[in-house]
Amino acid sequence: MSRSAHPAGPRHADVLPEGHYTAPAADLNVLDPKVWSRTVDRDERGVVTVGGIGVDALAEEFGTPAYFLDETDFRARCRAWAEAFGKDADVFYAGKAFLSRAVVRWLKEEGLNLDVCSGGELATALSAGMPAERIAFHGNNKSEEEIRTAVEAGVGRIVLDSFQEIVRVAHTAQSLGKRQRVQIRVTVGVEAHTHEFIATAHEDQKFGIALAGGQAAEAVRRALKLDGLELIGIHSHIGSQIFDMAGFEVSARRVVQLLAEVRDEHGVELPEIDLGGGLGIAYTSEDDPREPHEIAKALGEIVTRECGAAGLTTPRISVEPGRAIVGPTAFTLYRVGTVKPLEGLRTYVSVDGGMSDNIRTALYDAEYSVSLVSRTSDAAPMLSRVVGKHCESGDIVVRDAFLPADVAPGDLIAVPATGAYCRSMASNYNHALRPPVVAVREGEARVIVRRETEEDLLRLDVG
Numbered sequence: 001m002s003r004s005a006h007p008a009g010p011r012h013a014d015v016l017p018e019g020h021y022t023a024p025a026a027d028l029n030v031l032d033p034k035v036w037s038r039t040v041d042r043d044e045r046g047v048v049t050v051g052g053i054g055v056d057a058l059a060e061e062f063g064t065p066a067y068f069l070d071e072t073d074f075r076a077r078c079r080a081w082a083e084a085f086g087k088d089a090d091v092f093y094a095g096k097a098f099l100s101r102a103v104v105r106w107l108k109e110e111g112l113n114l115d116v117c118s119g120g121e122l123a124t125a126l127s128a129g130m131p132a133e134r135i136a137f138h139g140n141n142k143s144e145e146e147i148r149t150a151v152e153a154g155v156g157r158i159v160l161d162s163f164q165e166i167v168r169v170a171h172t173a174q175s176l177g178k179r180q181r182v183q184i185r186v187t188v189g190v191e192a193h194t195h196e197f198i199a200t201a202h203e204d205q206k207f208g209i210a211l212a213g214g215q216a217a218e219a220v221r222r223a224l225k226l227d228g229l230e231l232i233g234i235h236s237h238i239g240s241q242i243f244d245m246a247g248f249e250v251s252a253r254r255v256v257q258l259l260a261e262v263r264d265e266h267g268v269e270l271p272e273i274d275l276g277g278g279l280g281i282a283y284t285s286e287d288d289p290r291e292p293h294e295i296a297k298a299l300g301e302i303v304t305r306e307c308g309a310a311g312l313t314t315p316r317i318s319v320e321p322g323r324a325i326v327g328p329t330a331f332t333l334y335r336v337g338t339v340k341p342l343e344g345l346r347t348y349v350s351v352d353g354g355m356s357d358n359i360r361t362a363l364y365d366a367e368y369s370v371s372l373v374s375r376t377s378d379a380a381p382m383l384s385r386v387v388g389k390h391c392e393s394g395d396i397v398v399r400d401a402f403l404p405a406d407v408a409p410g411d412l413i414a415v416p417a418t419g420a421y422c423r424s425m426a427s428n429y430n431h432a433l434r435p436p437v438v439a440v441r442e443g444e445a446r447v448i449v450r451r452e453t454e455e456d457l458l459r460l461d462v463g
């Protein structure tokens with residue numbers, strides 16, 4: 001979002017409370033391929049299509065609001081990540097971004113592994129046939145039951161997040177007569193978001209075991225002593241929506257330093273490191289994400305250099321992108337219900353969903369873009385705020401964006417790049433029915449997660 005002079009002139013510029021806004025130079029009818037999934041286009045009628053199907057037909061068949069997931073794009077992104085990291089590294093898709101059984105099958109077919117962080121995600125993965133050895137199990141407070149299920153299933157790794165958990169997993173594995181492969185999640189004193197990272201001495205957060213004060217070294221000491229555990233490596237995750245590799249550089253250096261300390265103290269070279277996820281995507285035209293091959297090259301070089309300097313054999317690297325795979329592959333389709341111009345401020349465009357299908361704007365002040373998709377328009381750009389239908393004034397989907405001034409009730413508008421952390425964080429606030437996820441591929445659309453019904457809500461309410 002750029003802020004300078006509003007197109008409507010001084011009348012608006014005088015009173016806009018949060019800065020001034022420049023109408024985009026680009027034609028509002030043009031869809032920026034950076035923020036839309038790869039098979040999105042406009043047909044000869046001006047209607048936006050995905051996988052060759054018009055949004056008018058999709059709205060007719062599946063209703064609104066709804067998430068439309070471009071399966072072709074999702075699979076292509078999986079392949080790009082797998083190819084970029086190659087045979088000597090592992091890519092784990094972070095299921096928290098969005099998980100369903102169809103997604104698990106696509107991941108399996110495209111050669112990716114899966115990171116889950118709850119019993120529910122693990123059950124989804126196993127029920128869709130993901131081989132257990134390709135699953136990593138995360139979480140800062142896994143229940144005894146979750147640990148037992150994961151060990152019994154034979155997950156490829158459990159990422160240990162606390163001293164208590166080291167003992168719990170070891171005990172469970174031993175009681176089942178197993179030796180569980182584990183990594184220890186460390187906090188490296190780096191926090192990274194978008195173009196900035198902050199290196200701190202101590203970590204003030206719930207995840208991981210701090211490198212600072214020798215806690216992580218102590219965790220390694222304890223894990224190495226327990227028969228139920230096979231310690232295979234160290235894990236670090238530093239933030240989200242990151243474009244700059246500088247934070248990863250500091251994180252890798254600190255993790256490698258720990259590997260060197262472990263070698264010196266125990267005579268053991270741990271064979272794996274995981275650098276987590278957090279890689280950024282384009283939510284608006286101003287975001288410039290890196291391609292998977294650039295990320296793979298940069299991370300490979302950092303780790304190889306740091307290990308070389310420490311005299312260590314380079315460990316096997318793994319990463320856990322969630323947003324960077326699924327985020328750009330979906331858009332949310334809404335129907336406009338009301339249009340309310342506020343003189344001198346902006347126009348509120350209300351849609352039939354809101355914070356229950358996209359909490360990120362309210363929660364993180366996330367930025368999104370939006371387009372009129374049921375037709376083209378030559379009307380002037382109008383500073384708009386896309387809001388939902390919930391009883392909450394913070395119920396904003398797109399804070400500030402330009403829509404054509406003739407946008408009207410009945411129009412379809414769509415918010416791109418909603419594949420990650422929208423359906424997975426959706427709620428029933430105001431007893432909203434969570435929207436369906438519809439996968440679209442080569443002219444075919446099918447529901448992969450169905451729309452909730454009032455019967456679904458009432459079934460849980462046992463009276």
Ligand SMILES: Cc1ncc(COP(=O)(O)O)c(C=O)c1O
Nearest residue numbers: 094237277278279320321322323
């Ligand atoms: C341990 C871990 N791995 C991976 C991810 C995925 O992050 P992203 O979707 O930003 O790539 C997260 C996100 O919170 C995480 O905590």
